[in-house]
Structures are given as C-alpha cells and as structure tokens.
Amino acid sequence: MGRNKYYFGVDVGGTVIKIGLVDRSANVIEKASFLTKHYSSKRKIITQLSRAVMDITKSVGRRPIGGLGVGMPGLVDFDSGIVHNLTNMKGWKEVKLSKILKEKTGLPVLVDNDVNAITQGEFIFGAGKGAENMICIALGTGIGGGIIINRRLYRGSSFSAGEIGHFSIDKNGPLCNCGSYGCLERYIGNRYFTNYVAEKIQTRNEKTKILELADNDFFKITPEIIAGAAKQGDRLACEVWREFALKLGIVTAGMINFLNPDTIVIAGGLSMAGRALFKPLGETLEKFTLKNALAKVKIKQAELKENSGIIGAASLFFSL
Amino acid sequence: MGRNKYYFGVDVGGTVIKIGLVDRSANVIEKASFLTKHYSSKRKIITQLSRAVMDITKSVGRRPIGGLGVGMPGLVDFDSGIVHNLTNMKGWKEVKLSKILKEKTGLPVLVDNDVNAITQGEFIFGAGKGAENMICIALGTGIGGGIIINRRLYRGSSFSAGEIGHFSIDKNGPLCNCGSYGCLERYIGNRYFTNYVAEKIQTRNEKTKILELADNDFFKITPEIIAGAAKQGDRLACEVWREFALKLGIVTAGMINFLNPDTIVIAGGLSMAGRALFKPLGETLEKFTLKNALAKVKIKQAELKENSGIIGAASLFFSL
Numbered sequence: 001m002g003r004n005k006y007y008f009g010v011d012v013g014g015t016v017i018k019i020g021l022v023d024r025s026a027n028v029i030e031k032a033s034f035l036t037k038h039y040s041s042k043r044k045i046i047t048q049l050s051r052a053v054m055d056i057t058k059s060v061g062r063r064p065i066g067g068l069g070v071g072m073p074g075l076v077d078f079d080s081g082i083v084h085n086l087t088n089m090k091g092w093k094e095v096k097l098s099k100i101l102k103e104k105t106g107l108p109v110l111v112d113n114d115v116n117a118i119t120q121g122e123f124i125f126g127a128g129k130g131a132e133n134m135i136c137i138a139l140g141t142g143i144g145g146g147i148i149i150n151r152r153l154y155r156g157s158s159f160s161a162g163e164i165g166h167f168s169i170d171k172n173g174p175l176c177n178c179g180s181y182g183c184l185e186r187y188i189g190n191r192y193f194t195n196y197v198a199e200k201i202q203t204r205n206e207k208t209k210i211l212e213l214a215d216n217d218f219f220k221i222t223p224e225i226i227a228g229a230a231k232q233g234d235r236l237a238c239e240v241w242r243e244f245a246l247k248l249g250i251v252t253a254g255m256i257n258f259l260n261p262d263t264i265v266i267a268g269g270l271s272m273a274g275r276a277l278f279k280p281l282g283e284t285l286e287k288f289t290l291k292n293a294l295a296k297v298k299i300k301q302a303e304l305k306e307n308s309g310i311i312g313a314a315s316l317f318f319s320l
Numbered sequence: 321m322g323r324n325k326y327y328f329g330v331d332v333g334g335t336v337i338k339i340g341l342v343d344r345s346a347n348v349i350e351k352a353s354f355l356t357k358h359y360s361s362k363r364k365i366i367t368q369l370s371r372a373v374m375d376i377t378k379s380v381g382r383r384p385i386g387g388l389g390v391g392m393p394g395l396v397d398f399d400s401g402i403v404h405n406l407t408n409m410k411g412w413k414e415v416k417l418s419k420i421l422k423e424k425t426g427l428p429v430l431v432d433n434d435v436n437a438i439t440q441g442e443f444i445f446g447a448g449k450g451a452e453n454m455i456c457i458a459l460g461t462g463i464g465g466g467i468i469i470n471r472r473l474y475r476g477s478s479f480s481a482g483e484i485g486h487f488s489i490d491k492n493g494p495l496c497n498c499g500s501y502g503c504l505e506r507y508i509g510n511r512y513f514t515n516y517v518a519e520k521i522q523t524r525n526e527k528t529k530i531l532e533l534a535d536n537d538f539f540k541i542t543p544e545i546i547a548g549a550a551k552q553g554d555r556l557a558c559e560v561w562r563e564f565a566l567k568l569g570i571v572t573a574g575m576i577n578f579l580n581p582d583t584i585v586i587a588g589g590l591s592m593a594g595r596a597l598f599k600p601l602g603e604t605l606e607k608f609t610l611k612n613a614l615a616k617v618k619i620k621q622a623e624l625k626e627n628s629g630i631i632g633a634a635s636l637f638f639s640l
Contacts, residue, residue, distance in 0.1 A: 133477050149469050149470075149474060150469075156453065156579060156613075157452055157582040158613065162578065163580075164574075164577070164578055167578070168570050168574065178610055253487075254484075254574065258467075260476025260482075262477040287500060290486055291498075292478055296477050
C-alpha cells in the first residue's frame with residue numbers, strides 16, 4: 001500500500017468496461033474503455049481487459065504499480081476473488097477472476113462488487129470522507145448499497161450486504177427479477193422509473209417539459225431528461241421526483257433507524273437529479289426517521305463523478 | 321474480566337426491576353426484584369437498586385465481583401454511561417447512571433440499552449453463540465433490535481442502532497408515538513397486537529379459543545393467550561399470527577438483505593408463540609429475501625428465557 005504507488009481500477013458494466021490508473025490522490029492519470037458487447041465471451045472480455053492494463057502499464061513508463069482492483073456488477077466473494085454470478089451479463093458463474101487476472105498481469109488483484117467499490121471510493125476520496133459509519137446508496141439500473149462500519153467496508157456473511165434495492169415496499173406489488181414482490185428497485189430502478197414516467201404522461205395527457213426535452217419520443221425519456229425538466233420547474237417532473245423520493249426515503253429512513261450511521265451518500269446516475277430529488281427526500285426522512293438517528297446523519301450527494309467506478313475499484317487497496 | 325468473577329446484571333423495566341448475580345457460565349446465583357411503581361422517583365429507584373446490589377453482595381460472601389451491568393429501556397450513551405431518555409419512565413433525562421451507581425456500589429458499571437444487553441446475552445450464551453454477524457429482534461411492548469457485527473455489539477453513531485420497530489410498513493398507516501406513520505411496532509407491539517386481535521374478534525363475531533382462554537373478557541387477551549389458542553389450532557389465532565409474521569417478516573427480510581447476517585435471533589415475550597409465529601415467518605422470509613442472503617442465515621428463537629435481561633446486562637462485561 002505504498003504511498004507513491006499507482007493502482008488500476010476496473011469498472012465492469014453490462015454496457016462499458018472502463019480501466020484507469022489511479023494515484024493515491026484519486027487522480028486518474030491514464031484511462032481506457034471498451035464496449036462490453038464487442039466481446040462475445042467472458043474469456044474475451046478478460047483478455048481484452050488484461051491487454052488494456054498491460055498497454056497502460058507500458059505507456060506510463062516506470063511508475064510503480066501496486067495492484068489491480070476490479071468492481072463487478074454482481075455477487076463476488078471478495079476473500080477468494082471469485083465472481084459467483086452477474087446480474088446482467090451471461091456466462092459469469094463461479095469465475096476465479098482474481099486468480100486469472102493475477103496470472104495475466106502479474107499484479108496483486110482485488111475483486112469486489114461494484115457498489116462496494118463505489119462505497120469505498122466515496123468513503124476514502126469523496127462525500128464519505130471522515131465518516132465512521134456510512135451507507136452508500138447507488139441509484140442506477142439497479143438500486144444497490146454499500147456499508148461502512150467502524151471505518152471499514154462491511155461485506156456481510158456471504159458478501160451480499162448492502163442490498164437495499166430489494167426491500168419490499170409493497171407486499172402486493174409487482175413481481176421483481178429477484179423473485180420477490182414490490183421491491184424498491186422495481187419502482188425506482190432506472191428503466192422502471194422512466195417507464196413509469198412515460199406511462200404517467202400518456203395517462204395524464206398533460207403538457208410537460210419532459211416530452212419536449214425527449215423530442216416528443218417516449219422512448220427517449222431518461223432520468224437526465226426528467227431531472228432537467230424538474231430543474232425548469234415542470235409540474236409533472238417535480239411530482240414524479242417527489243414520488244421517487246418518497247419510495248427511496250421510506251427505505252432509507254428504515255436503514256438510518258437500523259444502522260444509525262453518520263453519513264448517507266447518494267450515488268449513481270439518478271443522484272444527479274439534485275434538488276428535485278434531495279429536497280423531497282429530506283422531507284420524507286424528516287417524517288419517517290427517528291429524531292435521534294436523523295439528528296446524527298448527514299445526507300450527501302456522491303462527489304466522485306464519471307470516474308467513480310474506476311477510483312472505487314482502485315481504492316479497494318486503500319484503507320485508512 | 322476475570323474468569324472466576326461474578327457480575328451483576330440489572331434489567332430495568334417500566335413494570336419490574338430485576339437484579340441478579342451471574343457467573344461466567346450465565347448461571348444466576350442470586351436474584352432480587354422490585355416493582356418500579358413502588359418508587360416514586362428515579363432517585364429512589366437508584367437507591368433501592370444499589371441497596372439490592374449491596375444486600376446480594378453481602379449474602380454471597382467472599383465471591384469476587386467484577387462489575388455491574390445495567391440494561392435500560394431507552395436511549396443510553398454506552399461510552400459515558402448516561403441515560404438520555406427512557407420510553408415509558410418519566411423523569412429519566414440525561415442521568416449519569418454509570419457514575420452514580422459506581423459511587424454507590426464501588427463497582428465498575430456499564431449501562432446500555434436493554435435490547436443491546438439482550439443481544440449481547442444471546443450472542444455470548446444463547447441462540448447467537450458462534451455468530452459472526454447477527455440481528456436480535458426483541459418482540460414486546462416495543463419492537464427493538466440489536467446488532468452484532470464481526471462478533472461485537474454494534475451501537476451506531478449515536479447509540480441508537482438496531483431500531484427496527486420504527487420501520488414504516490405503510491406510509492399512510494396510523495401515527496406512531498415516535499412521530500412517524502405506519503411503524504412496524506404500531507402493528508405488532510404487544511398492546512397494538514392484542515387490541516387488533518380483540519377488535520378482529522368483535523368484528524368477525526366468530527367463535528374462537530382466544531376468547532375462551534381469556535374468560536370471555538376482551539381486556540384479558542394477551543399474546544400468550546393468542547399463542548395458546550394457535551397451538552390448539554384455533555383458526556382466528558393462526559390467522560392473526562400469520563398477519564403478524566407477514567409484517568415482521570417483510571421488515572426482517574429487508575434487514576437480512578441489507579446486513580447479510582448469519583443469524584437472526586427472535587427474542588421477547590411474543591417469540592414464545594413458537595410454531596404459530598415461526599412457520600409463517602419462515603414462509604414470508606422465503607418470499608421476500610434474496611436467495612443468497614437467505615441461504616446464509618439461520619432464524620432462531622432466543623434461548624435465554626426469564627433471566628435474559630439479567631444475563632444480558634451482566635454479559636456487557638464479557639466479550640469473546
């Protein structure tokens with residue numbers, strides 16, 4: 001964990017795989033990325049990834065490299081470096097990723113769940129700096145979470161801690177991919193949320209900036225657009241963010257009551273909605289959280305932006 | 321923390337205060353108790369409590385006593401031994417209980433929340449033995465919780481961790497004492513549950529063993545009676561336990577997903593319902609918990625019975 005060393009951070013996603021070399025101050029000094037779909041198998045992805053690591057290693061010359069951290073979108077045994085399975089990428093079952101990458105690159109390798117990596121990154125370099133106990137909530141296609149307890153990442157008894165997206169907020173709600181019903185993610189996961197908004201616009205038949213910003217194409221509605229419309233004061237956009245915040249807030253309040261953390265970090269694409277999300281979220285927390293626990297906790301927006309996955313993965317090597 | 325020493329455990333409740341001397345194998349070798357309402361102020365309670373401790377100390381002769389552990393029904397700063405406030409006992413605000421008891425008894429004193437004490441007791445001597453990460457859920461007048469992380473009691477950033485009773489399971493539900501709405505405790509806390517059952521019987525106007533066991537007096541219905549009726553196969557009793565289990569189970573499933581513990585201990589009076597509660601609870605968890613997390617966790621009934629508060633409080637001095 002040499003102070004002058006550099007660490008690779010790899011952010012594996014269903015769409016893009018990003019690789020970056022990171023210094024101990026979280027500067028990404030060299031970067032590469034490729035589209036996941038261009039590689040037809042996990043073997044080819046791993047080969048391409050290793051090649052990118054070796055290319056960057058050459059290009060940066062004699063800089064000492066301390067290790068390679070990888071964030072994977074699924075269940076990972078951090079201790080053994082085995083990827084048990086991935087949510088949206090087929091063929092990744094019981095892959096000894098740490099061992100394989102170590103052989104291919106000659107570097108020490110740490111593999112973890114991607115949200116754990118982001119949590120560690122925010123804790124060491126971002127909005128969670130100085131936290132003792134923290135929950136990081138990642139809002140994206142999935143709704144994930146990471147937990148810091150006593151200034152260390154807490155992974156749980158079988159490496160799946162932090163799953164807040166599958167908290168059922170309506171026992172009679174719609175079936176979720178996970179097999180349960182009415183999961184939080186089933187309402188506020190990226191696609192579910194945008195679909196909900198599109199349907200609401202159609203049902204209401206009300207003029208809204210959302211549709212204007214999406215070129216009047218329902219399929220072009222994104223969380224960014226809904227956020228943009230809310231920023232312009234659009235009534236319907238503000239309303240759907242309030243609904244989003246209420247659902248997220250009830251579960252977050254429960255987690256604050258339960259874990260009594262000092263910090264909550266809201267990360268992921270949808271956190272960029274800013275005030276349209278954070279204001280009603282604050283109101284929901286005010287209503288549903290125990291006074292003592294609420295008084296102690298700070299609700300923050302993630303600070304690491306487009307490189308959060310890379311920095312997080314590299315920071316698996318760092319502890320305070 | 322001498323292996324041959326004895327420790328006092330004090331279980332302070334709104335109804336009864338129990339004092340016991342406990343050995344390192346969780347045997348309660350001497351015991352006393354008094355009714356809380358017989359003492360008109362906190363000063364008198366503390367005096368009576370100290371007197372009981374001194375009496376037992378004398379009666380057991382030359383046995384070495386290592387300390388005095390106290391479980392209080394409310395918010396306690398464990399580090400300073402200050403009781404911030406108690407839920408059902410007036411006048412207890414910012415009481416330096418640890419300091420006062422130390423002066424009165426000459427013993428080292430540890431003061432904690434009562435559910436934390438029970439959690440520690442179950443972890444060291446009861447159903448949680450061998451756990452690495454565990455949640456103890458105490459079902460009583462209130463619905464409380466305690467958390468063990470990495471084989472240590474986790475108290476949170478302001479000593480209120482474990483509060484699962486105030487998870488809102490219905491945002492439009494009834495107002496709770498805590499100021500929030502639709503809290504779990506508001507449905508399955510002792511009194512709320514028995515009231516619900518009494519009302520259900522009245523509405524249904526259906527023959528039930530519950531009423532028979534309560535001498536046809538709605539005010540005599542207790543959780544024990546509802547449990548007894550369920551054991552005899554009473555339809556309505558089984559039904560209300562299923563409803564109880566569904567509400568408890570949804571929140572418990574969420575906590576298992578979130579913390580990924582290896583052990584859940586269900587403690588408190590209502591846990592004695594046995595199969596009438598545990599069977600539908602298991603079914604609810606099956607439905608609402610992520611497979612990986614569910615596969616790892618054992619759901620257990622608390623093992624320490626009538627002395628759980630005393631043993632738990634004494635065990636605040638013990639760690640593994």
